[in-house]
Amino acid sequence: MAKSLLDQHQLKAVAKLFGLLAEPTRLDILQNLKKTSLSVGQIVDATNAKQSNISKQLGILHDAGLLKRERQGNLIFYSIADPMIFDLCALVCGKLRKDAESQLALIRSLGK
Amino acid sequence: MAKSLLDQHQLKAVAKLFGLLAEPTRLDILQNLKKTSLSVGQIVDATNAKQSNISKQLGILHDAGLLKRERQGNLIFYSIADPMIFDLCALVCGKLRKDAESQLALIRSLGK
DNA sequence: TGACAATATTACTAATTAGCAATATTATGT
């Protein structure tokens, strides 16, 4: 069995997907969409970003296939296209929490 | 139970970690370190990036706590600090593969 | 049709950063 390393093209694709999750505003949008689909206005209210920025980031996430779009009259509702992203976020959050706990334990042991 | 959304600070931390994985060169370094630790020179040889850039990216990954560093005489060996990152990459790769397969199936059904 | 509300787009600025060549640092062997 060979080494099976990703080639340049594949690395770029993986990097691009991670890049989509590398912005706080986009993560905020995604976590707000975790339970239910929301209109643009609702997302604007739920976050503290401007409408134009939210619209832009929604477009980016939609173009990348992470979000679905559905028009309902005057409103446009966005929803998660692939819940896998929450698995990613859960892993990262778990790691950060674990790191923080070790850090805390270290500090405690020093202060003793 | 409350909504339990991450706050701005936490979102930033998560985004930062994803950002580390959002560069092909860094991903390439990480996948080369998956099986064993390597010296800087070995990593330079394994990738097609220049020494100065590899050194810089190694520094970034090390500062972020994703890599461990160990001097052995004249060489400096880097290794993975937390294998969790490979879980992240596996998830992403799985998604990309699945997406590509659906795409392929779609094309096939159209061409029929 | 016209006013209005929701969303998207445009044009721009400021900030970040990958990559590079050149140079500096650090360790080894003689």
Added chain:
DNA sequence: ACATAATATTGCTAATTAGTAATATTGTCA
């Protein structure tokens, strides 16, 4: 001490992009 090899750092440029205000588009209702 000196030459050499390995790695790190510095100074720089080009490219990307988040965020914003202003404007355009699209749909609804009267």
